[in-house]
Amino acid sequence: MPVLARWIEAAGIPTVVVTMMPDLATRLFTPRTVGVEFPFGHPFGLPHDAAMQNRVLNEALHILAGADRFGTRVDIDLEWPIPRKDAYKAWQPPEPSPIVKWWMERDTLPKA
Amino acid sequence: MIVDSYRFLPRSFRPIYENAKPDGTDPVWAPFEKRLSDSRIALLTSSGMFLEDSHEPFDLDRERAEPTWGDPSFRAIPAPMETVGLAHLHISHDDILADPNIALPIDRLAEAAAGGVIGGVAPQHISVMGFQGASLEGWRELTAPAVIELLHRDEVDGLILAPV
Numbered sequence: 001m002p003v004l005a006r007w008i009e010a011a012g013i014p015t016v017v018v019t020m021m022p023d024l025a026t027r028l029f030t031p032r033t034v035g036v037e038f039p040f041g042h043p044f045g046l047p048h049d050a051a052m053q054n055r056v057l058n059e060a061l062h063i064l065a066g067a068d069r070f071g072t073r074v075d076i077d078l079e080w081p082i083p084r085k086d087a088y089k090a091w092q093p094p095e096p097s098p099i100v101k102w103w104m105e106r107d108t109l110p111k112a
Numbered sequence: 113m114i115v116d117s118y119r120f121l122p123r124s125f126r127p128i129y130e131n132a133k134p135d136g137t138d139p140v141w142a143p144f145e146k147r148l149s150d151s152r153i154a155l156l157t158s159s160g161m162f163l164e165d166s167h168e169p170f171d172l173d174r175e176r177a178e179p180t181w182g183d184p185s186f187r188a189i190p191a192p193m194e195t196v197g198l199a200h201l202h203i204s205h206d207d208i209l210a211d212p213n214i215a216l217p218i219d220r221l222a223e224a225a226a227g228g229v230i231g232g233v234a235p236q237h238i239s240v241m242g243f244q245g246a247s248l249e250g251w252r253e254l255t256a257p258a259v260i261e262l263l264h265r266d267e268v269d270g271l272i273l274a275p276v
Contacts, residue, residue: 001158001240001242001273001275002275003135003248003251003252004156004240004251004255004256004259004273005271005273006135006136006140007252007256007260008256008259008260008263008271008273009140009141009142010140010142011142011260011264012142012264013142013260013263013264013268013269013270013271014142014143014144014269014270014271015142015270015271015272015273016270016271016272016273017273017274017275018272018273018274019274019275020115020117020120020275021117021118021121021129021275022115022117023117023118023129024117024129024132027132027134028132028134028135029134029136029137029138029139029140031139031140031141031142035114035115035117036115037113037115037116037119038120039120040120040121040203040276041159041203041204041207041208041214041215041276042207042214042215042276043214043215043274043275043276044213044214044215044217044220044274045214046207046214047207047208047210047211047213047214048210048211050213050219050220050223053213053214053217053220054220054223054224056217057217057220057221057224057272058224058229060272061148061153061224061229061230061272062148064144064148064153064270064272065144065148065151065270066144067144069141070139070140070141071139075113075114075115076113076115077113084119084120087120088120090204090206090207091120091203091204092203092204093201093202093203093204094204097179097201097202097243098175098176098179098201099179099180099243099245101179102179102180
């Protein structure tokens with residue numbers, strides 16, 4: 001996804017990436033980045049929480065329009081309101097994805 | 113507060129992201145020259161979102177058969193949205209189907225336009241399926257050029273991309 005932002009930016013359209021992994025985005029040289037400490041699948045926050053979604057969207061709009069240099073990153077100071085253990089389980093798919101199964105079958109899942 | 117990018121990631125997956133290599137390192141930059149209140153804004157999600165009434169889903173059968181492959185195509189999502197489906201094998205679908213705005217905040221963007229914060233909402237937004245496996249060539253050769261052409265045609269002034 002950071003690569004799409006770079007290609008689209010290079011074609012003359014300003015971009016901002018809203019992401020749960022701002023470290024990855026900046027390592028891949030996104031022009032503008034907004035970081036959120038939310039579980040995967042939730043870049044704009046909780047379902048039916050318009051205030052939270054607006055907070056993230058407005059930050060993204062302001063960085064998009066107002067950042068003055070390449071590599072600008074701003075992280076949003078919002079804590080996910082669900083306990084980490086529950087949120088960690090809840091974002092994951094009902095069964096491991098094909099690539100994770102493939103890694104597990106070959107015991108090639110990268111070690112931490 | 114500085115976000116912990118790995119807070120919700122299984123620990124064994126962390127090296128994949130820590131060792132990710134950039135496709136390019138040059139400081140690509142398109143200045144945002146208009147007033148935000150005069151600008152037309154579009155959204156892009158990597159959630160594999162599609163419209164159940166008018167789109168083919170992303171190809172998950174091939175991904176199941178070839179786990180290192182991910183469907184590189186895209187879908188254009190008009191605003192307002194009809195009934196959406198998700199084709200993505202790497203996240204739970206429950207919350208996005210309950211409220212698609214958490215991945216593609218079309219309703220919030222329309223409110224920003226109604227309130228004069230932005231000039232307008234693009235007539236269509238973009239959906240891709242973010243897992244691209246071993247290759248970015250499908251995105252590079254087909255999807256990115258088509259998306260760029262669509263955004264130019266729709267006179268989009270800025271794009272918000274949100275990976276899931």
